[in-house]
Amino acid sequence: MTNLFSSFDPSTSFNLSLNWMSTFLGLLIIAPIFWVIPSRFNLIWSKIIITLHKEFKTLIGPVNSHGSTLIFISLFSIIIFNNFLGLFPYIFTSSSHMTLTLTLALPLWLSFMIFGWINNTIHMFAHLVPQGTPPILMPFMVCIETISNIIRPGTLAIRLSANMIAGHLLMTLLGNTGSSLSILFLNFLIITQILLLTLESAVAMIQSYVFAILSSLYSSEVN
Template identity: 65%
Template sequence: MMANLFSIFDPSANLGLPLNWIAIFIGLFALPWTFWVESNRFQKLFSIVTNQLHGEFKTLVGTSGAQGHTLVFISLFLFILFNNLFGLTPYVFTASSHLAMTLTLSLPLWVSFMIYGWINHATHMLAHLVPLGTPGILMPFMVLIETVSNVIRPGTLAVRLAANMIAGHLLLVLLGNQGPSISSSLLSFLLITQVLLLTLESAVAIIQSYVFAVLATLYSSEVN
């Protein structure tokens, strides 16, 4: 049963190609044509969100960040957000629930941060392995602990996003499968529960996008 349950997340292959991975680009088609032509409510909301994110990410990065540094993390947030929200739409493939996508986002970011930090700020990176005030006898253990915590960062970023997205989808599928087998008196209660759960999942989709982008910003600020 578990194999059949998780099979809803398997990429389907047509003509030997997993074409449903194209769904990760569906956010590009969500932008209306008028966004590029005239001012509208969507553009105003989009500007408010991006300006707010720019202010927060600029504070996290600090003065050492280059101009336009926050654009990378704003784009990352919007990309994950579109995939999370469209994944709640029926018959739309949820790419963000797969480690193949989330690890592809987190691992290159982490590797680039590490390469930049060790090349340009090697002394700072070494000092970061031993927190201030650590007793001398504990320094080797702290170096080991900090190294391990640093290495697993891309994995924790990827697993956090994928696990949160797949958990809500599984619960929605489990509740949806109960519809044909329950009485009509309980059907209205099931529908209300699913609507509330869908609302919760929409909030989780937004929060997880924000958390992923904020943590990536924090990891970037540590190497400057």
């Protein structure tokens, strides 16, 4: 390990890139749900999915939401699963890498843009100039809106990966100092690590929700 950031490198441990297998572990867990009697976990997850469906339906609109919410619910599910999986020791956090986050954000944004500019061209042009803009500022507003539209997939990807890396990096830094501390400070360190783990659990849920909500908002703008 050459530096601290190399602990987040996919090929660091055992000289293998099998760390990415954590992304596909969900398929082994989700599959039996469809064949066994629903447990409490299944019922809780069903309630979460129904709540998300109602939320996305409100954002997208009742006309355009036929089946569209399934995309964003699936997106939320895969991100929250990867985020939580990364909280376990010695498991690679795939959602902390731009390779995964940009792969999720870029095709979604690109498909929305292509659909919008082909089917609702006038509507997309109208989005470039906010309502009530003075005529003098219109060229500047078009430039600003165009740039803000282009950087959307980048901001989605960076927001998720940066939030995942920041907490894990802080926990790694604090954990590495444990061997040189006294018993008294070690107790404080353990309490701090537990609190940080709780915070990271909240961040894992919030960031997956934010990613899915912003994606649905971008899709609602092209209709």
